[in-house]
Amino acid sequence: MVYLRNAWYVAAWSDEVSDNLLTRKILNEQVLLYRTEAGELVATANTCPHRFAPLHLGKVVGDAIECPYHGLRFNDEGRCVFNPDGDGRIPAGARLRTYPVTERLGAAWIWMGDPARADLAMIPDFEFLEDPSYRTVKGVLHVRANYRYINDNLMDEAHLHMVHHNSLACDMVRRAKTELVKDEGGTIWANRYGRDGAPPAIFDMMWRMTRGDYEGTMDHWVEGGWKAPCFVRNNTGVVLHGRPREEGLETKNAHLLTPETESTTHYFWAICRNFRTDDAELDEGIRTGTEYAFVHEDEVMLHAVQEAMGDREFWSMKPALLQADIGAVELRRTLDRMIAAEQAGQDAGQAGRPQPARSAESVG
């Protein structure tokens, strides 16, 4: 499997990383994460360059990581700085691979490609993750499916009424057409709007819980915006029919995917709300509901798709596409172009620029 390498991926939520060593497989590479005494993030390979012991079984000593097998220590640049054995001479070639890392949006980001090209501007602009007027509930799940099927799923409003029929299903949205929008920031949006009808059960419940009973119908929006290679932001909300969106209830959600292997993905999720921002009980309700929906509804399906597809390439299967796939198709083609450009030694970012939109008709 070929991944986009010159890209930032989420290695962990920030609060997962401490001087307790965290190891995670990312793009098929076993990575080690820890913090220096000053709290700086470090990401290295997890395999010692001496005789290949797994460093996550070692420990952090000062700012260095100590190998559990023979005690060599490597600093945050991967240089061997201590050998406890014999005359203590530092072996010449002992160099531990390190990765560029940074913290932003509450997450530890890792750059898996050419370090010289690491560019902080390429981290997705999901500003709501740091907006103090939002309350965030977040977590990480392990998905037994290739990240591209999850990308598709997150940009796909047509599965809501089938897969999440007790929570997110909404008849207005089911009958709506997906609108494709490419914004100036390079985000590809697949949006659906429902007007003057019944909201999804989950929003009906949240409205009653936070604002009390209501009369009449609602307007409802579901917007999914993708940034390469595998980040989806999602605005989903309701407002009394005809009222401005600002009066409504909305969650902004982040879905940050990190390929683990060809058939598995780390899925970092965050649900951010601008209501009841100090309600810890609601936090737990959101966590439980989100994990239930994902694990018992989406993941089952995504894993089954993965099993059915195996290593086969998506287009080779000649999928029978719907109008609803317009967003997923656009992002898949964009990502295909970017990976092809990178493999050809060209600028993936350039290849990822929006192309003239195909009409929705050409997809379905």
Added chain:
Amino acid sequence: MVYLRNAWYVAAWSDEVSDNLLTRKILNEQVLLYRTEAGELVATANTCPHRFAPLHLGKVVGDAIECPYHGLRFNDEGRCVFNPDGDGRIPAGARLRTYPVTERLGAAWIWMGDPARADLAMIPDFEFLEDPSYRTVKGVLHVRANYRYINDNLMDEAHLHMVHHNSLACDMVRRAKTELVKDEGGTIWANRYGRDGAPPAIFDMMWRMTRGDYEGTMDHWVEGGWKAPCFVRNNTGVVLHGRPREEGLETKNAHLLTPETESTTHYFWAICRNFRTDDAELDEGIRTGTEYAFVHEDEVMLHAVQEAMGDREFWSMKPALLQADIGAVELRRTLDRMIAAEQAGQDAGQAGRPQPARSAESVG
């Protein structure tokens, strides 16, 4: 692994298929089985042509199958007849693969090859499965071995005294020579006959149970008849020594194999008897005994053979054959010819016609 594709295989016993969706892997393809409202059998691929969800997680709606992911419905010919999403347009290329199916002999048969060549006359003529004067006990087992090793086992009377030493073992049969017969219907028979001796323990018990004590010796027959690609019928019975076979106790058995993968097989078995045909307790005794013998005696051995052989081709291992292998060898060569003919675009049925019999001596 190359299978004979232009052939009927048992997909299920008839009573396994209802509007509860049944999925089973057959010749490495994941198949879905269900019934229409009129009770007609339908067999399709289990993977939705839209975005490859597993259809067995969906449900039957009228005569159609509804995909669990986005709700497309496919009728019994595989055509998409409903799209619940957006404007409801049916996607142009949405075609679900279907397989020819039919019901016969109490089983659902599926044709895995070119639909144009499906020929009901190729279903094996195991008429006793539908004979009202016989009482049938049947089941299905999962075997962790290639179907060809099971074919061999079923045609092999030389393993009875070793593997089934408490039930089917018979010293007369052990010392008999296997007789190879090819009948006009294209069945290859490997038969053994014992005269004037002690019957197997299982028949001694059944005789005493159904007819009371007896004096003197018995005659005993074990006949195994193979039809391509993997169906074995089996006549096994006893009669008081010298009396006509019609006076005896006999079971006619069907062993219908369906390759699941290269190393696993669905084994549909049926034991049919012409005595105590209304004794439900005897049914349970037969079921328990058959499953015990197969699971704890044959399957252990067959799985171990599979493990020892792996992907290696049988002849490449230069087996040291016995006279008792004459039937298994004949069927293996016949099946080899048929598969080779089919691969070459020729008529496998023609290639399966009986060849002049080799003498038993040439095998052992």
Added chain:
Amino acid sequence: MVYLRNAWYVAAWSDEVSDNLLTRKILNEQVLLYRTEAGELVATANTCPHRFAPLHLGKVVGDAIECPYHGLRFNDEGRCVFNPDGDGRIPAGARLRTYPVTERLGAAWIWMGDPARADLAMIPDFEFLEDPSYRTVKGVLHVRANYRYINDNLMDEAHLHMVHHNSLACDMVRRAKTELVKDEGGTIWANRYGRDGAPPAIFDMMWRMTRGDYEGTMDHWVEGGWKAPCFVRNNTGVVLHGRPREEGLETKNAHLLTPETESTTHYFWAICRNFRTDDAELDEGIRTGTEYAFVHEDEVMLHAVQEAMGDREFWSMKPALLQADIGAVELRRTLDRMIAAEQAGQDAGQAGRPQPARSAESVG
């Protein structure tokens, strides 16, 4: 994976083999071990040459092994001597592969290469295993790592202070240089000596237990001697500082590795001591301690190295070597030469002869 084939490997400890059939995979071949009525060892393939049943499910009848499937019996030379079926004719080509075996040093040794080249002189000269003045505790463990990583580990004194920090760790040894010695018998030694300091915790405890309290410091030696392809002897002991070694406490240990597969190894270990030779309680303490150290300390690390390395070749990973690796490097190069010679049809023994020693500096 290419193994050295013209070599003896330990198939089992002698007391593991009886007329209870023992099967073990050695160099990826499934071997069967049993004893004749006279107690002679026999080693054969575990797969019947008739139709490939696993012989370990059969039984020993006299001096022959009886196949569980059709009852053919094979004598200790692999010849078929009995066929219970039909006319009892012995199939012409029925020949069961046998392996040269011998018993020595309390173990059953098997020759995996050309039988004509089997040479008893190639069994390693670990005479202490048969020395009546030593008391032996022994066992066998299953290791999820290639045997070469275990070879390295056993010749590596630099891991003691890290991996076995509660038992074998010794600061004197940690700070010592590894001395490489090649003796006339073809053994490659990697030795370390500590003088005038604190002994490892395990020896301090054993000294107090067997000789009582002591004053002052100790001298300590750790010597590891390798013989091809995967046998390590180990002398490790302490004596009061300045006193002759003969007055000390010493264990001589044997580590006999048998590759099972590319990624797993049978590890036959023996700890021999010349003190408290009739103390059965101490035996149990040694067994528990050895298994704990190996299973919970070494094996964890070795398995993790195996996982990190997968199929990759050691040198291709450009290990950053330490002075402490001088022994492991020498044996690895020696074994590389021997395997290459054998593959080229040359004399591996000749290739295994000691080469002029590299200076220790050239390794670290």
